[in-house]
């Protein structure tokens with residue numbers, strides 16, 4: 401169900417030992433850590449190359465500290481994945497949400513992200529899922545109707561491609577930062593719910609909406625990790641321990 405990303409090709413890719421190849425001979429390497437790099441030359445020149453290794457490492461340490469567990473639980477409760485689901489995570493980052501959910505629920509998980517350091521980290525920690533480096537803004541390299549559930553967690557969203565790769569009746573779980581997210585560091589944010597609903601009017605029906613909020617006391621090092629993970633320049637004055645709020649608006653849609 402993986403498709404060749406070359407413009408005008410999009411034929412099925414067949415997995416060989418160290419690569420995947422399409423009938424026209426376009427071939428893509430499988431990295432040692434197990435991910436498949438489907439980036440095209442025009443994607444490599446993109447002004448949005450994705451998360452840096454430093455930001456990926458900072459986000460992973462944040463997840464590993466346990467502060468984002470309540471958000472994972474909220475996503476799991478709302479998306480309600482089953483072992484029979486085939487799940488796409490568009491903009492999977494270092495794989496925390498998809499990798500953990502797949503391990504817990506036993507479904508087939510497929511994650512795509514444009515950042516090589518992020519996908520490499522995902523493949524190393526969660527080898528049970530398929531991990532793709534690709535530009536989902538342009539093309540999600542899977543056949544029509546492949547997935548029964550798709551996740552987009554604080555990622556850029558390609559509504560047309562999500563609609564295409566989701567089967568009719570499939571679910572889409574979109575998580576966007578809630579206005580309270582990291583309010584202590586960046587003030588009250590925008591409410592992104594209305595804009596997200598607008599992006600998914602065509603072919604989707606909203607079936608549920610919840611706001612997940614949690615807070616945690618972080619030491620100075622952890623606060624610095626959060627700042628790095630959101631690309632905030634470190635302040636001139638030393639950062640101290642803080643209580644930080646983490647929040648997501650979770651929107652569940654049904655693909656019509």
Ligand SMILES: [Zn+2]
Pocket residue numbers: 404405406409410411422423424425426
């Ligand atoms: Zn091809």
